[in-house]
Amino acid sequence: MNWRALEVSTEEAPPTLEEPELGGFELKKLSGKHKQVCALLAQGVDRATIASLVDFTPEYITMLAKEPLCKQYIMDMNEVAGMQLSAMFSKSVEVISDAMDNGNITEKLKGARLQLEATHRIGAADPNPAPTQTTDDRLERLASRLIDLLARNTPKEPIEGFSEIVVPDNSLQLPLF
Numbered sequence: 001m002n003w004r005a006l007e008v009s010t011e012e013a014p015p016t017l018e019e020p021e022l023g024g025f026e027l028k029k030l031s032g033k034h035k036q037v038c039a040l041l042a043q044g045v046d047r048a049t050i051a052s053l054v055d056f057t058p059e060y061i062t063m064l065a066k067e068p069l070c071k072q073y074i075m076d077m078n079e080v081a082g083m084q085l086s087a088m089f090s091k092s093v094e095v096i097s098d099a100m101d102n103g104n105i106t107e108k109l110k111g112a113r114l115q116l117e118a119t120h121r122i123g124a125a126d127p128n129p130a131p132t133q134t135t136d137d138r139l140e141r142l143a144s145r146l147i148d149l150l151a152r153n154t155p156k157e158p159i160e161g162f163s164e165i166v167v168p169d170n171s172l173q174l175p176l177f
Helices: 032-042 047-054 058-066 068-087 089-102 106-118 135-152
Strands: 016-018 026-029
Touching: 026 068, 032 047, 032 058, 032 068, 047 058, 058 068, 068 089, 089 106
Parallel strands: none
Antiparallel strands: 016 026
16 A cells, blocks of 8 residues: 655644634644645545554544545646646556557556546546536436326226137037136
8 A cells, every 4th residue: 555645744843723603623734744634635645554553543533534625635636647648648658559559558558548548538437527417407307207107107097898718619618727
């Protein structure tokens, strides 16, 4: 696992907390340890492991993860990582060119493909597209479809008349149960 977050300076500056109107506390400044926690969270490390690495409780890690300042710091780190990934586009073009010029370089092509998919230059559209309809619109459409289905499956008026079984004279008659 990549523990790059451990490189963050852990010089302790006391965290600045301010009490918001609705109770509880809101973090106003990130210390080195807080930034280290954010970096580990961004890498997908679980809260128990983070807590043991930085000598916090898992509950405090959870509380930090919900803090607006921590969320913004993680978003900033993700933005930088996204720019780095986009900047690798020219390397992918070189790998593809090298593979085309020098034969089958399977591993390099796989890496280039991953990079191109990650930057959405090839592959499927966004896996998490923004919803085009509100929940109310969707429910209204589903209700309309249900009404149409019920109308089609409603039993028709019964046909007046009677039914009988006609058996030819030369056939064997079996009792009907």
